[in-house]
Every structure is written in structure tokens, then in C-alpha cells.
Amino acid sequence: MNTSKKYHDYHEQKDIDNTIKLREIMSTLPSFCKEFFLGIKDTTSARTRLAYAYDLRIFFEFLHESNPVCKKLEITDFNIEILDMIKPIDITEFLDYLTLYTKENEEITNDERGKQRKLASLRSMYNYFYKAERIEKNPASLVDMPKLHKKEIIRLDIDEVARLLDNVESGEKLTKKQLEFHEKTKVRDIALMTLLLGTGIRVSECVGLDIEDVDFNNNGILIKRKGGYEQIVYFGEEVEKVLREYIEERSHIIAVTGHEHALFLSLQNKRLSVRSVENLVKKYAKTVTTLKKITPHKLRSTYGTNLYNETGDIYLVADVLGHKDVNTTKKHYAAQDQNRLRMAANAVKLREI
DSSP states (O other), X not given: OOOOOSSOOHHHHHHHHHHHHHHHHHTTSOTHHHHHHHHTTTTSOHHHHHHHHHHHHHHHHHHHHHOHHHHTSOGGGOOTHHHHHOOHHHHHHHHHHHXXXXXXXXXXXXXXXXXXXXXXXXXXXXXHHHHTTSOSOOGGGGSOOOOOOOOOXXXXXXXXXXXXXXXXXXXXXXXXXXXXXXHHHHHHHHHHHHHHHHHOOOHHHHHTOBGGGEETTTTEEEEEOTTSOEEEEEOOHXXXXXXXXXXXXXXXXXXXXXXXTBSSBOTTSSBOOHHHHHHHHHHHHTTSOOSSXXXXXXXXXXXXXXXXXXXXXXXXXXXXXXXXXXXXXXXXXXXXXXXXXXXXXTTSOSSOO
């Protein structure tokens, strides 16, 4: 596995693209926001800063629509004193506004998770300027985070995994139009789906893989995790077999310039995008008779659940899935933990009945 690359790999290119987008969004925000984004540059990723920028733009658009003072000004002319004018009730009203609003004739909704993220963006900006003593108040810190409703983890059962992979390989239940492309992508698709199910890596980590990142001597792949750090994830024999078959096929494909190192290629011989993989999973998911909505993240949950059930080691699961905080893993797999505790109740017999 080669970690020193002279070209822009997938993640580096994404950072460049996100930085360009961030500059575009910043040109529509109040000028003091530039100070904020420069101030957090060393502690956040370009992707995080871009997400903050989108969220803050919605907030300032809300102020421009609803606040009498802000209505008189263009958003780019807002000064930092406006932040001190905002009260906690204004931010609470903003969160209520996010439930349903219209932009460019399109209705946009946000669930609790969406509201949480936008409040987190506001808190980050307010905390930055408050600590820098550029503002006197921090109303965002006084507003409670929207409570998330607990969702049950959806994962595939063993037979559903087998049927899914069988259908990827055979093309069974695909439409006539889909079958026209199936022979061209079958080897790639089975390798990709098996890799996701056999390692639990994220889609962004999967599409970011280069050929050089696969090491068959140790059966490992070098991936870049959220946060930018690199980690080797190991795979088993099933993954090895399909990856070898695909890489053999891949060696005969001439990729488009700039995509020569990409492991997984589209029919246009370019690196597969996250959206393409999401659509690919959705396509094959429809061939499996189940009420479960199968997404790439569900494949990740399936791997995590299976690994936990096999090992009972929550710390191992956290490490393999790339969770920085084991509490995140515990929260996701609490239901499995309860099942194991119930099993323990009957595991020890005190006397023969």
C-alpha cells in the first residue's frame, strides 16, 4: 500500500472541491463569517466548514425575511453587532421555521437531526465570536438541542444478505434495461457489495479507494476515515476472492485521465461517486423481498451487528467501524447488548429442574 501519492487522491480532490464551494457560499454571507471560517480552519475539515456555511446561510436568510432590522439590509451587509441583537427566542423560532419552509418554490423540511445540525452550526459560530470577545452574548448556547427520537437499527438477516449477493451475481429480478448493463458491471458490483458487507466501511471510504490501497499480502485496505486519518481495515476470504476477480478485470480497463488510480470505475471509466453507489445499492435492494429500506448505511449496520454478535467486543466494533467514541457504537448496538443480557439470565443453572 502506497501512502505517498503525487496526484490528488479522491479525498484531497474532495477537499479542493469543498474549499471552492465554501468560497462561493462565503460570498453570500456577512463579511464577519470569513473570520469565523479562518478561525476554525485548523480544527475542522473542508466538508464540515462547507456544511456550516450552508446552515448559516439558511439562518441569515431567515433573519433577512423575519427580522425588521435585517430586512432593511442585504445579508452581505450584516455587521457582527447583529449577533448580539439575537435572543434565544429568535433561535427557537428559527428551529420551528426549519420544520417547513419554502425556497425557490420548493418546500423544504427538517427532522430533529437536521435541526440539531443547524443549531450545532450556530453554536459553533457564536462560541467562536464569544470566546474571541467579539460579541457579548451567546444565545445559541441557551437553546436546548432538539431531542432525537430513538430509531431501531435496521440490518439485514443472514438469508437477506445471501439473497442480495446472489441477485447481484445473477442479475435475477433486474429490469430488462438493467440487465443490458449487468454483464458489464457484474464483477465490479459483486466486489463492491461484498466489500461493503464484509468490512463495514463507509461509501465515501469505498469510492475513495485506489488500486494501490489494496494489499493482498495482508488482506487489508488502506482507507481514509472521517477526520482525515488513515486506517487499515482487514477483509476475509470471501472479500479477497471477489476483489481479486474484479482487479483482474480492472487491469484491462483504461481509465479517464485523472481517474487512473481509482479502484472502482463507472461505465464511463471514471471513479464511482457516492451517489452512484447509493443508486447501485438501491437497484439491487429492490430485487430482495423485504420491508426493510436497504441503503449503504444499512449494509454497514449489518456488518457491525454481525461482528458484535460474533465477538461481543464493543471496542473492537468501534475500532473497525472507525467510531472515535465507543459511546457512539454502544448507542447504536444497545439493542444487541440487551439481547445478550437476556441470554445471560438463563445461561447459568443453579440446580436441575
